[in-house]
Amino acid sequence: MAIQSRSLVHVFRATIALLVSLVLLVQPAMAQSILRDAETEAVLDEMSAPLIKAAGLDPRNVKVVLIGDPSINAFVAGGQIVYMNSGTIMQADNANEVQGVIAHELGHIVGGHIIRSSEGMKTATGITILSLLAGIAAVAVGAGEAGMGIMAAGQQAALGKYLAFSRTQESSADAAGVDYLEKAGISGKGSLAFFKRIQNLEYRLAIPQDDSYGRTHPLSGERLAVLEHQYKSSPNWDKPTDPGLEERFERIKAKLKGFASDPKDTLRDYPERDKTEPARYARAYAWHKSAYPDKALEEVNALLAAHPHDPYYLELKGQILLESGKPNEALPALREAVDRTRAQPLISALFGHALIATEDPKNFEEARTVLRAAVTRDNDNPFAWYQLGVVYEREGDLPRAQLATAERYNLEGRSQLALANARQAMQGIKEGTPDWLRAQDIAMVSEAAVHEERRKR
Template sequence: MSENPARTLRSLVLGVTLAVVAAQPAFAQSVLRDSETEALFRDISKPLIEGAKLDPKSVNIVLVNDPEINAFVATGQTVYIHSGLLVAADNVNQVQGVIAHELGHVAGGHSIRIYEGQAIATKISLLSLLLGAAAMAAGAGEAGMGVIAAGQQAAMGNLFAFSRSQESSADLAGASYLAKAGVSGKGSLEFFKKLQNQEYRLAIARTDDYASTHPLNTDRIQTLEQIYKKDPAWAKPIDPALEARFERVKAKLIGYVDPKRAAVLYPESNQSVPAHYARAYAYHLGAYPDKAAQESEALLKIAPNDPFFLELKGQILLEGGKPREALPALRQAVAKAPDKPMIAALLGHALVATEDPKNFPEAKQVLRQAIARDNDNPDAWYQLGIVYDHDGDAPRAALATAERNNLIGENKLALASAKMAMNGLKAGTPDYLRAQDIAMVSEAALKKDKKKKK
C-alpha cells in the first residue's frame, strides 16, 4: 500500500507545529489574588528587581492556581509562580531564588527571544519536509521519511539547545541579583536539589542533556554552588520577619487550594498562627462556618488589629450570608490597611450585599477608591455596576459591566456593554473614551478569534 506524499507532508507539518507550541509555557487555569500574598511578593522581590536594574513598579509577581512545581515568564515583565511551587517551598529564601532566576529571563528578554529559536527550528523542519516529500514523490519513500525524521530531530534539538542556553543565562543572572540584594543563594540550591530529587523519582535520564529543555539540575547545582559559596551573603540567615510572613501565606494558600491536606498538615493540636490560618480557610471552603469563625477569632485574639485577620473574618461572614455582620471587621481592616484595594473592594461588596440603600453611597465611594488603585478586579467592577444601576446611572453601569467583561475575556459582552455606555455618555469625556477603548479592543479580539476559526 503506497502513502500519499502530500498527505504525509501535511501531517508532519502539523506534528512539527504542535511540537514547537508544546515547548512554550502554558498559562495556568486562573490567577489567585490576595493582598497579603501580593505584599509579600512585592517585598521579597523588590531588592532583586533593583539588582536586575528593572523598575519595581513595572515588574509583577503573579500567583496562578496550578499544582505543578513551576514558575515562568510569558510576555512582558510578569513572573508567574504556580501555587504548587509556593506550597513545595520550605522557606522564603527558596522562593527568592526562584524569583531571581525568573527575573533573569525578564532582563534577558527571553520571552521574546524564544521565537528566534522557534523560527530557526521551523525553517529546519520545513526544509527537511520539502526535501523528504520530493524524495517520496520520486519513489524513494523510505529515504524521504528518513530525511524528514532527521530534520525534525535536528529542529527540536536546536530549539531545546536554545532553551538550555537561556536557562543557564537566567541562572547566572539570578545569582548576581541575589548577591546585589545581599540574599543568600542557599535557598536557590535547596530548591534545585528538590527538583533534582523529582527527576530521580520520575526516572529521567540524567546523562542525555540533548533532549532536555533545561540544563540538568546536577550541572546547574555544581555551577551555582561555586558561585554562591564565594558570595558574602552565603552565610547570611533568613530574615525571620519575612519567614514568618511566608509561613502565613503558605498556610492560607494550602487551606484554600487543598483543604483536605491542610487538615493533615495543620491539625487542631497545632495552635500556631499559620495553623489557624490554614484551618480557617479549609473550614470555610468545606462549609463549616462555625469552625471557620472560631479559627478567625483565634487569630484576632493573637493580633486584634491585623488587617488580614480582620479581612478573613469579614470574608467568612460575607460569604456565609451575613454581610451586615461583616461590615465592622471589614471597615476596621480598611482603616488599618488603606493601601490594600482588594480589602476595600471586599468592604464594598459587603455594603452592596446588605441591599440597604443607606449603604450604597459608602459602597460607591469605597469601590471607586479601590478601582482607582487597582482596576484589575472584576468583582469590584461588578459591584460598582450594581451601585450605578441602583442610582439610575445606566451608562456608567454599562461601562462598569464592560470593564468587568473585558477583564474576564468576555469580548462579545464587553463590546455590547461598551457600545451601550457610549450611547449614554457625553462624547470626549474620560468615561466615553474609556468605553471607546474597550469597544475597539473587544472588536479586534473578536475579529482575531473569527479568523482563527476560519
Template sequence: MKRLFSLLAMVCLLAAVPARAQTVLQDAETTALFNDMMRPIIEAAGLDPKNVNIVILQDPEINAFVAGGQTVYVNSGLIEAADNANEVQGVIAHELGHIVGGHVPLGGRAMKSPTGITIASLLLGIAAVAAGAGEAGAGILSAGQRAAMGSYLAYSRTQEASADAAGARFLNKAGVSGKGMLEFFKKLQGMEYRLAIPQDNAYDQSHPLTGDRIAALTKTLESSPSWNKPESPGIEKRFERVQAKLEGYIEPLDDVLTQYPKTNTSIPALYARAYAYHRAGYPQEADAAAAALVKDDPNDPYFLELQGQIFLEAGHPQESLTALRKATQLSNYNPLIATTFGHALVSTDDPKNYAEAETVLKQAVARDDDNPFAWIQLGTIYTRQGDEVHAALAKAELSDITGDIPMAAVSAKRAMAGLPEGSRDWLRAQDILMVSQNAMRDKKH
C-alpha cells in the same frame, strides 16, 4: 499519507504548545509579601518593581515561568514545596534572568532554525515517499524531527544556564543569600533521582543537568558576602503564614488537618484550618479559627479580612461589615480587600449602605482598574441607585477587561450619550469605544 499529516502536525507542535487554563490566585497579603521580598532583587536586576508582576497560579506542578513582558508566573505547587522564602526568591531570581535576557521574545526567533530543519526534511521525505521509498521517507522525517528538537533543546539549555547565572548575580547584588537557590536545585535533583531521570546526558532535556547547574552556581553564590546572611525574620514569618493559608485554600481538609492538627495552635495552623474549614463547609469551625486569629491580633487586616469573608460567604453580609470595614481601613484601602468590603455592602440589600459601597468601590477601581469583580459590584450599585449612565460605563469597563469587544463598544456609546461631553468619564468612555471599534475593524480584516 495519514502518517505524513500526523508528522506535519508534530512540526506545528514544535513551534507552539498551548498552555492549559489555570486559575489565578489573588490575595492581598500574598501580593504584599512577594512585593517586599522581591523588591531588592528586582532592583538588582535593573528593573522597576512597579513594572514587574508576580502572578500566583493554582497549579500543583513545582514550576515558575515567564511568558513575555515582565510578569513571572509562580505555581502554587512551588510555594507549597519550598522550605522557606529564600528558596522562592532564588527561583524568581532565575526567572528575572529570563526577562532581562529577553529569552521569551528571542525564543520565537530561535525556533526558525530547528523548524526549518524539520520542514526541509519533511520535503525530502515527501519526495522519497512519492518515489516509492516509503520507509526511507519515514526515516528522513524522523531524523529531521530529532534534529529539530535537538537544536531547540540545545538553545533552551543555553537560555537556562544564562538565567541561572543572571539570577545568581541579582541575588548577590541585592545582598540576598543564594542558599535558597542551591537548596531548591538540590531538592529538584532529589526528585529527579526518585523519578529515574538520567543525570548523565542533557541532550534530550530542555534544561542543563541539575548537578551541572549546582556546580556552576556554587562558587559564585558561596563567595558572596551575603551567603551566610539569614533571611529577615519578618519575611520568613510572613511566608509561613502565606504558605499555610495557600495550603488551607487548595488542599483537601483531611490533608490540611494532618499537616496542621487541631493541637497546633500556631498562627499558620489556625490560618490553614480556617481556610480549609470554610472551603469544606464547616462554618462553626472556620468561625472559631478566624476568631482566634483576630483575638491574637485585632489590628491585623488580613485576619479581619478572613473573618469578614467567612461571614459574608456564609450568607451573613451584615455581620461581615465591621471586620471588613476595619480591614479596609487598616490596609490603606487595599483594592482587593476594599472590593470584598464593597461586595458585602452591596449584598446587604440595604439602601443605607449604597453610598458607602460606591465610595469604597470607586477607590478600589481607581487603584486597580483591572479587577472585573469590582466593576461588577460598582455597576450593581449604580443600577440600584438609578444611575444608568455610570452603570453603562462600568459595564464598558468590565467588557473591555474581559474581552467582550462588542459589548464594550455598545456600553461605552450608551455612557457617552448621557455624560457631559469632555468630562473625565466621557473621555474614558470615548477611549473604550475607539479601542473597541478598532479591534472589531481589525478582526474583520
C-alpha cells in the same frame, strides 16, 4: 506511488505538528486561574523587591503573579511579569527558596528570553522547512524512502537545535539568578535546596539523568554542580533570612494551603492541637470552606486576640461573616482593614461588596466611592468592576452599570459581551466625556477581538 503519497502526507503532518510544538514551547499556557490576595501580593513584593533592583529593574514595573496550580513551576511569558504556581509556595520550605526561583525568572526577563525564543524557533523552523522541501524533491523523482528519511532527519535536527537553544537560555538565567542574589545580599541556600527538590522529583518520576540532549532544561545534577560552587563561595551563604519576612512567608504559605487544599488535607497538616498562627490561619480557611463558620471565626478571633488590628485577620473575619450571610456584622472588621492598609484595592472591593450586600440604600454611596477608588488603583480586578456595576444598577445609573460590566467582561476576555455592554453604555452616557470615551475604547478593542475570533473559526 499511492503508498509513498500516504507516507508523504504522514511525514508532512508530523512536520507541521513539530512546528506547532515549537510555538507551544515558547508560549507557556496559563491553564489555571490567577489567584489574587492582598497579603500574599504584599509579601511577594517584599521578597522580590531587592532582587528586582539588583536586576536593574524598577519594582513598580515588575509583578509576581500567582497561578492556581498545585504543581511546582514558574515562568515568564512576555513583559515584566513572573508567573508562579501556588504549588511552588506551598511546597517551599522557606522564603529563601522562593526568592531563588524569582531570581532565576528575573534572569529570563532581563535576558529577553521570551523575545529571543523566536530566534531559536526561527532557526529550527528553517531547518524543518528546508528538509521538507528537499524530501519532497526526492520523492518527486522517485526516491520515496530517501525523501522521507531526509524529512525525518530534518525534524530531529530542528527539535535538537531548539532544545539546545532553550537549555542555553536556562543556563543563562541560572547565572543571572546567582548574580542577583549576590547583589541583593541574599543567600543562595534556598535556590540550591529548591533545585535539589526538583532533582528528587525527577528521580521519583524516573526522568533520565544521563543525557540532557532531549530536554528544554539542563539536567538538575549539572545545574547543581555549577550552582553549588558559586553559592557556597558567596559571603552571603550563611546569611539568614530576615525573621519577620520568614514569619510573613509562613503565614501566606499556610493561607494558600487552607484556601487551595482539600479541607481534610489542611486539617491533617494543621491539627487542632497546633496553636501557632500559621496553623490557625490555615484551619480558619479550611473550616470556612467546609461551611463551619463558627469554627472558622473561633480560629480568627484567636488570631485577633493576639493581634487585634492585623488588617489581614480582620479581612478574613469580615469575609467569613459576609459569606455566612451577615454583611452588617462584617462591616466594622472590613472598614478597619481598609483603613489600616490605606485602602488596598482588593480589600476595598470586598468592603464594597459587603456594603452592597446589606441592601441598605444608605450604604450605596459609600460602596460606590470605595469601589471607584479601588478600580482606579487596580483596574485589573473583574470582581471590583462587577460590584461597581451592581451598585450603579441599584442607584438607577444603568449606563454606568453597563460600562462597569463592559470593563469586567473585557478583563475576562469575553469580547462579545464586552462589546454589547460598551455599546449600550455609549448610548446613555454623554458623548465626549471620559466615561463615554472609555466605553468607546472597550467597544473598539472588543469589536476587533470578536472579528479575530470569527476569523479563526
